[in-house]
Amino acid sequence: MTKRQWMMVAILVLSVGWIPLLFIPTGPKKDAKALVAEMPWPYNAGDPAKGRDAFQACIACHTTGERGQKTVGPSLYRLFERRAGSEAGFAYSRAMQQAGFPWSAPRLDAFLADPQAVVPGTTMTIPGVKDQKTRIDLIAFLKAATS
């Protein structure tokens, strides 16, 4: 090939060569069932659909989605991957900032049953979700909705 032809090939490759990258699969987003199954017993037996109903008790103060708006309480998006009291831009109580643990299903279970017992001085002033089955379903919903 002539130099000119090589140039044409190079231009062609540079201009359209990246198109196959569009077809590299990014992997399917995990569904609710798979996410819930990642948690230890008994949380892996939770029912996220029932948990959605239980989340009605939280919705006045929390969002779960990717846009992560804080309202009265912090956004719960990516909750299971972060430390308590660490969501940027939210004015946590000193108690929550100093809690010093990452959120996991058992931590949530204890906190949701009695917030003041797990984080004394927290400004999340709800009495707590007393029924264990309701908490397990709620945690399943949180896992599915915030991951």
Ligand code: HEC
């Ligand atoms: C009246 C408003 C209100 C309600 C209702 C409420 N929360 Fe909260 N929540 C807050 C506030 C405020 C904080 C921050 C507490 C602090 O800084 O001590 C918080 C913190 C949290 C945290 C810790 C988040 C973090 O970033 O560390 C979790 C988890 C949580 N709430 C879950 C729930 C769930 C689940 C419910 C429903 C059962 C619920 N909350 C109901 C106001 C509320």
